[in-house]
Amino acid sequence: MAATVTISSGATWQEVAADRQKHRDVTLSLLDPPLPPIEDIPLNTIPLARKFLTADEIKITETLVEDLVPQLAKGELSSVAVTKAFLRRAGLAQKATNCITELLPQPALERAAYLDAYLTGHKKPIGPLHGLPISVKEHIGMKGLDWNGGFVFWVGKVAKDDAHILSILWGAGCVFYVRSTQPQSLMHLETSSNLYGVTTNPFNTTLTAGGSSGGEGALVGFRGSCLGIGTDIGGSIRSPAANNAGVYGMKPTSGRLPMRGLTATQEGEEQIVPTIGPLSTSLEGCKLFIKTIIDAKPWYEEPTLLPFPWKEEEFFKGKKLKVGVLWDDGVVKPHPPITRALKQVVDKLKGKPNIEIVEWKPYKHDLAWELIANLYFSDGGADEAGAINSSGEPWRPLTKHILTDNPHCQPHSISSMWAATLKRDAYRAEYASLWNSTATFVGPNGDLEGMVDVILSPVGPGAAPKIDTAKWWGYTSQWNLLDYPALVFPVDRVDVVNDGEKVEYESRNEKDAFNWGLWEGHGAEGWEGAPVCLQLVGRRYEDEKVIQALEILKKEAGFPFVEYI
């Protein structure tokens, strides 16, 4: 339903925001049975589910995608039951973390009932994701629904059609039941907007859920969704995946998954390309999502996509999986829990006969940041600023951080943008050379062989940041600049006792000092309950290989090392 309280109808930004929040609350009130009012939100909100949901709802919503899908396909679980459970848990997630923009109980339950009837009538599922509820970040357009992209000024804009990716998922049998929050400008690694406020971390509400797909992060972290769709141009899928416990999130290479039907500023910009991808409570969930979409051959409809079928090849048959470990990007030193988690994983993998571990030295990650922070806004941020200022809404702190306080955000002329593009390509070529240089022998057909297969790296310079402090994007934006696929996975939690031991530290630069100051200022106890995740990165277009590599590493190292729920 299109919003009627809008800037163009003469409302103030505050009135628009209040109306959007009211609309959201109305959609929550349609839950049946309704959720009770919740007086106090605890630091760790996860126990709320045990308190307010039925045992069946808990069981369903904590089932992984790979277990839900066959049960739905066989009719052992009805789509209506599954959808109802996720609707109620998503509603609860909203109360706990402020992560959604609207619930869609009525269309979702109608769709679920249709799918249940289809299965009964046809004795077969409608598609590979029959009956599965999927959560969707708001700026991914849904036909007939408001499409504000996080800007107050855009409230009232309505998507004419479902985004291409949603059409495919619809064809595969999905149910869309909830839309999730995003930050002002979509350019934060947190989720804070004037429309909906701040989305917090379900595992520790003093922390951010990450962003810009932070609504998805909190929702999947809270198990209000088992599979959600986010977007990523600098870490926006991976930061929320990393900040929320037990969440896998993948940013594929650009050009593999459909992007038509998303709204954002700077449309038509091609120097740094956003990507769309899954957040899920399981690796298999991410894989099934990507494979289902690629199997639908989206390139016929969207000719910017590459006609690469999903690769079924076994990449590591008869060979070692060679992992390069990036301990530190050389710009901002990771907090102790991150380094400990990396060490834990490396220790478990060392000595495995099918794994080889080598060091991966950072290569000019400071330059990489300069390049991408400059190319993000080749109009100097004018389009973003216009979208914000047109409503009079205030600038959120992290919008200022990336636009006005970002020294690399400068308006380009056409020719200076060409020059900046060449610098990007030069850096990409240097990084490719670096990767090629890890080869150890020449294979039978003359190819270089024995190269590093994947890089194992932090996802950020710490666990989920305190609100409004997620300022160093380098650990994620690095792979956007290079357009490498990157997959985030859960490893551990902050260990308040052991991670709190004093670590030797010497300040490298302002960014580094800021980050370390956060750690020292709050102490390990400031991160109680926060998950610790890592990132696996592959070369451009090696999406399938990265997934396979993680399957192997997960099996060999046995992470996550803790239970989260």
Add this chain to the structure above:
Amino acid sequence: MAATVTISSGATWQEVAADRQKHRDVTLSLLDPPLPPIEDIPLNTIPLARKFLTADEIKITETLVEDLVPQLAKGELSSVAVTKAFLRRAGLAQKATNCITELLPQPALERAAYLDAYLTGHKKPIGPLHGLPISVKEHIGMKGLDWNGGFVFWVGKVAKDDAHILSILWGAGCVFYVRSTQPQSLMHLETSSNLYGVTTNPFNTTLTAGGSSGGEGALVGFRGSCLGIGTDIGGSIRSPAANNAGVYGMKPTSGRLPMRGLTATQEGEEQIVPTIGPLSTSLEGCKLFIKTIIDAKPWYEEPTLLPFPWKEEEFFKGKKLKVGVLWDDGVVKPHPPITRALKQVVDKLKGKPNIEIVEWKPYKHDLAWELIANLYFSDGGADEAGAINSSGEPWRPLTKHILTDNPHCQPHSISSMWAATLKRDAYRAEYASLWNSTATFVGPNGDLEGMVDVILSPVGPGAAPKIDTAKWWGYTSQWNLLDYPALVFPVDRVDVVNDGEKVEYESRNEKDAFNWGLWEGHGAEGWEGAPVCLQLVGRRYEDEKVIQALEILKKEAGFPFVEYI
């Protein structure tokens, strides 16, 4: 060897040009045995070869790539003998058509001798193109050699390394023996520069050899090369292939062949991407060229490239090849010989059990031209103008045509360029929909099937144009805008008697009137000897499919219908 007479050394543009021509002539004078002076250049220059070359030289240079390669690999022909023959015929091509910037007899013969010795010593070829001489358009950098890209001001610039594609071809065993001409700005469909003058058509010297890879076109047409490398952003491989008899030329999809190490203006521009590709006296020559390069996995070194291996799949096994015929782009009506050739081919194919012929209606080719003519020069042509004006060299007529007389060439702001990019993408999506709409049934896995496989189209609105009249790019630039692979192949010649019959014509617009006026003004006899070629076009990234389709069509229709040499 770097030029020393340059603008920066204080020379005038005329002095620089004279020095470059002197240098070229010096390299020609190194031929052993030397070529005699040639007093009169006939209208059709091809007979000059019979007059001035030995029978062996003629035989070698008229052998196709697929026959030369195995003979070279087995040592039945020495690379020195083959290189000498092509050097001399290239020298003669220069005298006939003014198509080269320099011969490279000394390094080429040294390389050939090395390869011959290698074969003797190792009893096996060094690579898949062992000993094969290849001609190269000048702006494709060769280590240590001048690299002017057709601009007087750039004379004296020297390539630090061989272009990536040349390194691969070198690894495959090629011999580089000649560099060929290109026009001022590289943005003509002819070849006319102040450095070297006009490159003419070997089959009729009143006509252009095409451009911008016109040096290659004339050289391969004259059989001074059997395989050359050109580049194409609007027709620059295909126009010279079409204008010269018996020449195949392919513009692959972007991102498949290596582009590193080329010089041109507007480097860093990404809205319309140039491509590199082969011109050859055989289809097999084009295929072998592309396959050899892709087999070398160039994406490891050049990460802008897509890691698509060469597809060996049989695309038309057990199914009909469905050809859509584009008779006319609806903007500029083709001259009678082109329409006749299309009809001839269609008539031969109709009724073949493995071929289906359907009409392909043009879809807004006028808009397509507006879009691409605008995106070519998003700085309004400032970079081009700077490169020309810095030396004081005059603007060639076709440079004016595409820059100053092009109403779509306007300087963009960053945001207007984004808007133009979105228009490009919208057009691409509409064209993809159009293609999808040719499907006739739903296959067993739910895919649309029975779609058109390839489009058969003119390459231009006439046979090789009279000098300085190649103004309508639409028949080739259409496929650059869409980034579709397109392959040009020889069909026939202008038939002075039959093509001269009066055709009904009504003017559509200025461009059309200009083109038809050329035909009526000169009459069919103005095109005596001119070849007539056609173009086969596939969907984005379906390069291998286009080649296979042409193999089938060639076999079924039996073109070319004449002998050219």
